[in-house]
Amino acid sequence: MARAVTPRRKALNTVAAWSVALIIFFPVLWMILTSFKTEPSAVAMPPQLFSADWTLENYSEVWARSDYPRFFWNSVVISVGSTLLGLAIAIPAAWSMAFVPGKRTKDLLMWMLSTKMMPAVAVLIPMYLIFQRTGLFDTKTGLVLALMLMNLPIIVWMLYTYFKEIPGEILEASRMDGASLWKEIVYVLTPMAVPGIASTMLLNVILAWNEAFWTITLTTTKAAPLSAFIASFSSPQGLFYGKLSAASTMAIAPILILGWFSQKQLVRGLTFGAVK
Amino acid sequence: MGQITLKQVRKSFGDVHVIPGVDLDINDGEFVVFVGPSGCGKSTLLRLIAGLEDTTSGKIHIDGKDATDLPPAKRGLAMVFQSYALYPHMTVRKNIAFPLKMAGMNPAEIDKKVEYAARVLNLANYLDRRPGQLSGGQRQRVAIGRAIVRSPSAFLFDEPLSNLDAALRVGMRQEITELHQNLKTTMIYVTHDQVEAMTMADKIVVLNAGNIEQVGSPLELYRRPRNLFVAGFIGSPKMNLIEGAEAAKLGAKTIGIRPEHIEVGSGPWSGTVALSEHLGSDTFLKVDAGELGIMTVRGSGEVNVHTGDRIQFAPQADKVHRFDANGLRLD
């Protein structure tokens, strides 16, 4: 809304908005600050916002004591892999729903979303058994599959809303121009939907990165991503705030940075294309 | 070649019969315009010919071969869409080259054809731009370029000028007509604008509720509308239609007289001028003629009549159209 306001009003707004934003951000900030404190000053009373004895010791200790690169790499493979696989399956489905809608398209979409409402815990034991039996337990392949299926409804829905914005005449034009269905999707639809696909990818990488149920229950060591890394850290480390904060910061830093850099696409993705 | 024949073509969406059954012959090289009010099925008929929709029953022959079940790409037709349907992520060059690339033509030949099309359509300076950077008229030309490089057996146009402003529309209309004269390829053109139909067509197909009301050359339709619908649809301003005693005198249920076929000054009819529009070249009068109803009268040049005046007027006797109770022409 481009409405003229007085400078005084703008200053007031700025102060208010920044206060609220800092309150929301403060827990993350406090965690990051704590990760640079020595253990005694991390629990010092009264608390110190900036401690005098800055240290990187927490990080070096966490790094030395656990195999962070492996957890990190597992997280990358699982979140990116599940997202790409999901896109490969979802793009044709979303094409169908958006450009050849039938009477039951809406129901189908809603059914897909409703599969996400099933509490994961409810099927934990069967999933555990299935994963053990099929050799998928504690493998990256297994988690890629699981997280792909978990996020597939969201991916389909987001792509569907983006595709619907593309005029069907353009796809018909490509059909008149002699493009097969496959070429129509590869040469015309996908390039036109790049911004939407990018947003969808980003959001789903984040959702997969932050998933902390299947990633913890269906892994032990080999395929465990950062969510398992942090869960394992909190129990034996007990109240070593500095190290716990350092480990936590290391777990969320990659995705936090990715999210901040791609803010624009992400905001678009976050709204699921459903709000304009 | 570009000869298209429709035999008893029908199209239904569920219980809605959009095209109840159409027979039509389109000869090679003809410029055929489908015209009718919105929702009359003209676009559906075009999409059936294009292969973008299935016929419910009936046959479509293209150059003597049954094309009813062929996919759009195999019919050898090219289409220009209302929204132009350009590929926004490709340059003009790539847009025009796309159908050739899909056909697997070698790059050198593609380049030659694209350059040729660009020259013909005055697009040579814009080949590396994207559609988003072009004006409406230029986009329209790119869409036409994409169609002509394929050397199709017929062009299909779906209301291609409706997104352009009035001045541009006149220009593009002439360009398309010239294109037809140069290429001599069959063109099927859909519009709701009867001026476009009259100015461009060799043959006009007037559609109403999925039925063909009349097929003929523009002047045939103008001179001898087969029924009331065509009489009312073709011609601008619209033909005056009169019922009652005046019509009965001529042995008809309804009589029609075009505004330009009424002489002002003297005559059997009289009325009060409710509105007068003086354009210089023409004068349009809206006359409240009592029992006859509101009549539109077109006077050539400047006519010295103003709102509120009472005038006498008469139809040119040989230009009166007579219709029976079913709305069909009486001769």
Place this chain on the structure above:
Amino acid sequence: MSTQSTRLASRIMVAPSVIVLFIWMIVPLAMTLYFSFRIYRLLSPDRTGWVGFANYTWFFKSPEFWLAISNTLALVLGVLIITVVLGTLIALLIDQPVKGQGVLRILVIAPFFVMPPVAAMIWDNLFMHPQNGLLGAVSRAFGAEPILYMEQYPMASIITIVAWEWLPFATLILLTAMQSLSSEQLEAAEMDGASALNRFRYIIFPHLTRAITVVILIETIFLLGIFGEIFTATQGGPGSASTTLPYMIFKQAIVAKDIGRAAAGGIIAVILANIVAFFLMRSIGKNLDA
């Protein structure tokens, strides 16, 4: 509007998604259903057999079950109300012309990137811990005893944590919706003499309905399964004070190692989730048609 061949192609293309999702849903569900009628205890693996509805009746007779249901509802409704109300207010605030809007937005969306175990860790240890937590220090600064958040107000604490995680999502969606409102509409309302409050009530709020619908739909989907935060912060305690239905099932499966009962609980949860889903989809599905 399309041809038969495109309709056929469309079925073929939608099939993989439908098939994999159907398998993903039906196989574990069928197994859970099977286990729910059997004795299946990891601690006494020799005892097997059918038990009819015994696993189900155990749930319905357990007082913990009803507490878990009400805790689950409290969690979902609590978080929804907090995020929608605060989200609207924050969105209204950020929507005003302010300095550094870009950075502001980065700060506000940060919690969305924090994975549940980390979020629980931050709040449980760094903030709500009675000895070392920041909030305890604040209480002491005012001369009060530190509040034992996780012991005295476990559900409220969990709701706070989850609401903090989901607040950015609600704010962003509502903000995007607000920015799509044409300023001409608001100016027209101002010319018509509408006060700021009335402008919100009659122009902005109706415009936000669709966005709020999306927030409710998406959040509910995720909130019904909330697990990690409870696991890390309270372990469902003290006693069962912060046990939700998913957590109760988890306790049966992992702590009591009674797979039969856990499965029965799973089936109950699935049925309840489907009831919620049904009503949500019915009321919201309409709203989403555009």
